């Protein structure tokens with residue numbers, strides 16, 4: 001019953017930079033963002049330069065919760081290897097089924113139509129979370145989140161707030177009533 005399983009579990013595309021984390025060179029931060037050291041971030045050497053990487057508050061809890069319900073796909077507009085490296089540093093890579101990047105863009109956009117046909121799922125069963133919905137072929141399938149920046153509020157809980165919107169977007173997929181009806185049809 002592979003088709004049925006695919007139908008019941010939606011795919012969620014999640015942007016990485018400024019949605020889940022932010023990373024900047026220390027030299028830049030010292031000039032422009034004096035409060036970055038209040039974040040629970042890490043000093044790292046990234047491609048030979050000193051950087052500070054800051055996870056958005058609640059990011060692990062957010063991904064843990066969503067990972068139980070959806071196939072998570074990280075998609076950034078830069079090289080996917082760089083994105084993978086950032087996620088690994090914060091131990092977030094384990095939540096993602098795939099990590100996509102600039103090589104998968106079509107006309108400089110994240111193309112959900114292309115992705116849904118590749119995953120063999122309906123466009124109704126795919127959504128995205130991004131601080132830049134304009135980078136998509138279907139902005140109406142994107143839940144917009146405010147960007148997470150180096151001087152962001154240390155009590156930011158935008159990720160937790162957005163969970164309800166995601167549930168709503170997929171309510172057709174996850175509603176228990178529909179599950180019962182689907183079970184009857186499959187039986």
Ligand SMILES: [Mg+2]
Nearest residue numbers: 015017018131
């Ligand atoms: Mg972004």
